[in-house]
Amino acid sequence: MSSPLPTSHNKYIAADSDSDSDIDESALPSYGTEDVLVPSPAPGKGKGRPQQQDVLASPSGQQPLSGNIGSSGAGAGAGGGAAGSAGVRGPTRQKFGNIQVETRYSGGDTLDEPVLTTIGRDLTSIYIKLIQVLYPARSGAGREVLRDWDLWGPLILCLALGIMLSLSAPPEQSLGVFTGVVVIVSVGSLVVTLNAKLLGGRVSFFQSLCVLGYCIFPLVVAALLSTFFHKLFIRGPVTLAAWAWSVWAAMNFFDGTNIEQQRVLLAVYPLFLFYFILAWMILIQ
Amino acid sequence: MADDYHPAQLHPQEPSASGFWTVEYYQQYFDVDTKTVLMRCYAALVPTNDFVADVCDSKPDMYGPFWTLTTVIFFLFVTTSLASSIGSYLSDKPYNYDFTLLSVAVGLVYAYGMGLPAAMWALMRYLSVTEWGLVEWLAVWGYGMTVWIPVSLLCIAPIPLLRWVLVGLAAILSGYFLVRNVYPVLALAEQKSTRLLVPIIAVIHLGVALTLKILFFSYYIVKEVGVKEPDALPSSPVGPDSPAPTALFS
Structure with a gap:
């Protein structure tokens, strides 16, 4: 039996x-x-x-x-x-x-739902990641959100920054500025990620690209503000604060990559350059 | 893979342990600490020892050269636009930054700091002088450009004579650093004519320094604008920190 x-x-x-x-x-x-x-x-x-x-x-x-x-x-x-x-x-x-x-039940019937629902879900996911990147919860549970990386958010932010900067650039340079912003954002985040990997950081490649792209958001806000306020004493502090916020948010992410303490500065230094060149373009537009 | 990486274990490994297309292969060239990189930059500014053998302990890195060149590009663009905006502010002229300067700086600095040493490496391989690998050549040229970082900062000051002196000093210092490190390697070749490369390098180096001076450190707008008539101004005369609102949507 x-x-x-x-x-x-x-x-x-x-x-x-x-x-x-x-x-x-x-x-x-x-x-x-x-x-x-x-x-x-x-x-x-x-x-x-x-x-x-x-x-x-x-x-x-x-x-x-x-x-x-x-x-x-x-x-x-x-x-x-x-x-x-x-x-x-x-x-x-x-x-x-x-x-x-x-x-x-596999998360919902996505086949015959309205298109608006699909777009809304993706936008919600982008929004959640944006909040998580810019205001990281200390609990650490929020990092799980970033495991499900996407590059739509970075693309949208990068295009928004490029469009805003090219609108306020001199007419004959607007195309060059737009190209420059897109190239700087894409190549820059690629190089910064590669640099962190080469220095021995344990970081998923696309996750890092995703986070670095989302960290541009404060600069996008600063660019939006400085298209309306042209005075330098408004634009300057706003842009510098946005730059500091971007760097801080990106550094928060790189904290978790287990780079050794004596070479953390080497991984963080490119972040300063990367976001500062964008902030500088906002500042001098 | 990447999880097993420990820098202490890296040195005993042979470079051929993993293929050149993997990240792990290049990690051996990025095995530096913050202090090491700063020390090497300082040694490039004060060239008293042989760079590759003494300073780098025959283990040159790739982090320093790449980020030195990138920093030079960054500072060239930032200080140039800052200097020109200060100049146009002092001379009551609307400031329009020249974005093409950034791409010019990228092309010039990377071509000189990476393209030329790579060409030298290929040439030396052809002449069967294998004293230096590609990384050594790149390290010497990359660290040699360090001097342009403080110079570009100091050249914000709108004094033409000061700028000429600073650029000249920088060119001489980095040129001396290059020749001092490169000449012993060139002298190893069997053909005596390879030493003719030294004046060629010197000429290219001075040419690059002159190009930097003319392109990036030449904003004497203050004096020029003092004698210019208002015709030179664009159609909408506004202050430098309030660009014409019509430019927004054009």
Whole structure:
């Protein structure tokens, strides 16, 4: 009685853990009827079935399932539906005849949602990252947001800065200024990232590009302000404060890259140059 | 990979441990501390010892040359635009910065500080003088440009004579630094004619210094504008710190 149970247990787990890692183990025995999936069931299977499901259910901490196939499917389906509405992944099961169909909640139905919802979600993600970069929470939990990097935010900020600076540049130079800003931002963040990597910092390449791009935001605000206020005594402090904020935000990120203490300055120095040349272009426009 | 990197373990490794296309391969040339880089910059300003053998301990880095050149470009652009805006402010003339100067500075400084040493390295390989690798050549030229950083700062002062003196001193100092370090390597070649490269280098060096002087340190606007008539001013005569609002949307 005790010997066939582990084997059947192993068989079920092994069959499905290959296909997907986050499978809900608790409901595996009800994946189909025994007649379809296992033509020759182990002796004493019918009696051992409720026990086996309890054994399987306990490690994953889910609700214990009853022995009845139909009711277990309904229970899992209800649980999956509840989890889905709460925003957590969970399978939903339905039974068509003898075959059980599992539907998983994968973060929402993105296929036939309105375009506005899609754009809104991306903009929200950019906004969250922007806040995280510019005002990093000390808890450290916020760094997880940056793991999901994107380059849309940096692109938007870079183009905004370029457009604003080229608008206020002399007409014959506006194209050159725009090109210059885009080249400085892209090549500069590339070089700064590469420099940190070469100095032995542990930093993901695109994540660093993403963060350095988002750190331009204070300078974009400063550029916007200085298109409206031309007095130097307004533009000067604003631009310098924006520069300091950008450098501070970028340094916060590089804090986590484990560069040795005696060479941190070497990794930070390019940041000063990178943001200062942008700030300088705002200042002298 | 990058997680296993420890600088202490780096030196015993052979450079051929990883391919030249990986980041790890180049980390050996960036294995410097802040103090080391500053010390090497100082040694380039006060050239009393042999740079590669004594100062760098035969382990030249790439961080210094690259960021020295980049800093020179940065300071050339910043100080030039600052000097010209001060000049136009003092002479009541609207200031329009010349953005093309930045690309000119990038081209000139990188071409001279990286292109020329790379060409020298290739030439020396052709003449089978393998005393210096590419990194040594780049390090000497890159650190040699350090002197232009303080000079460009000092040249903000709108005094023509001071600027000429400073540029001349900088050219002589960095030229001496280059020749002093390069000549022993050139003398290793079997052909005596390779020593003719020294005057060629000196001429290129002085040419670059003169170009820097003319392009970047030549804003004597104060005196010139004093005798100019108002025709020279653009159509909208406004102060230097309030550009014409029409330029915003044109």
